Amino acid sequence: MTIKLKEVLESEKSILRNLYSLYLHELSNFTTHLNIGVDGIFHYEELDDFWKVDGLSPYFITLNESIIGFILLLERPFLKKSNDYGINDFFILNQYKGKGLAVQAVKKIFEKKQGQYFIIQVVENKRAVAFWKKVYSELDIETIERQDLVDEELCLIQTFSI
Numbered sequence: 001m002t003i004k005l006k007e008v009l010e011s012e013k014s015i016l017r018n019l020y021s022l023y024l025h026e027l028s029n030f031t032t033h034l035n036i037g038v039d040g041i042f043h044y045e046e047l048d049d050f051w052k053v054d055g056l057s058p059y060f061i062t063l064n065e066s067i068i069g070f071i072l073l074l075e076r077p078f079l080k081k082s083n084d085y086g087i088n089d090f091f092i093l094n095q096y097k098g099k100g101l102a103v104q105a106v107k108k109i110f111e112k113k114q115g116q117y118f119i120i121q122v123v124e125n126k127r128a129v130a131f132w133k134k135v136y137s138e139l140d141i142e143t144i145e146r147q148d149l150v151d152e153e154l155c156l157i158q159t160f161s162i
Contacts, residue, residue, distance in 0.1 A: 001063055003104040005112065008058040008070070010051040016058055019070050020044040023091040030124040031153055053078060061092065061105045068096045071109055083159065084115030090128075106135050110162045117162060123147065123154045132158065 008016050024042035028034040037043050050056045055078025061069040069092035075085050087109070092102045121128040136143055136158070143158040150157075 001099075001101065003101055003108060004062045005059040005071070005105065005108045006062055008050070008060055012060070013047065013051070015067065016050075016060075016070060017044070017047055019067070019091060020047060020089075022093070023070075023089060026091070027122070027125070030122045033152065055079060059109070061101075063096065063101060068093050068101065069105070071105065073109060073113065075113065082116060083118045085113050086118045086120075088120075102131065103135055103138060107139070110139070114162045116159065118157060118159045120150055120155045120157050123156055129156060136160070 021042045021044075024034050024044060025036075028036075028042065034042060050058050050072075055075045057073040057075055059071045059073065060067045061071060070089070071087060071091075072089040073085060074088050079086060087106075090102070090106075092105070096102075119132055121132060123129070135141070141160050141162070143160040145156060145158045148155060148157055
């Protein structure tokens with residue numbers, strides 16, 4: 001099973017919007033700051049910025065040409081400080097979790113984009129925290145980790161170089 005990353009075109013925005021609603025629904029288990037819209041969809045208001053702001057780079061994660069998730073990579077010039085990249089949002093459909101495909105996707109992004117990274121997880125999202133710790137262990141990545149409030153949520157923040 002081969003994972004590929006594909007830059008999301010603006011013409012594919014509606015697909016990404018649908019996946020973001022699923023992602024935000026999943027995140028709503030760990031925060032009180034996400035609410036479903038009156039139309040029954042979790043909305044990501046900044047989605048249109050992905051094609052207007054340099055350094056917001058969405059990628060579809062594909063398996064055998066089918067979309068199974070996405071990664072939102074932050075990079076320069078959007079990032080201004082010491083990090084070159086940040087994995088802001090990362091989502092895999094439930095049926096593909098636990099099969100090593102998410103780790104493959106992370107490896108692909110690290111092969112494509114090397115530099116100083118940061119990754120943030122909501123502390124309460126134990127599955128995400130465990131996933132990233134597994135990635136760091138499997139790829140032999142040394143991280144510096146700290147806790148901080150991000151948008152009023154207690155988060156773990158790891159920084160490292162690839």
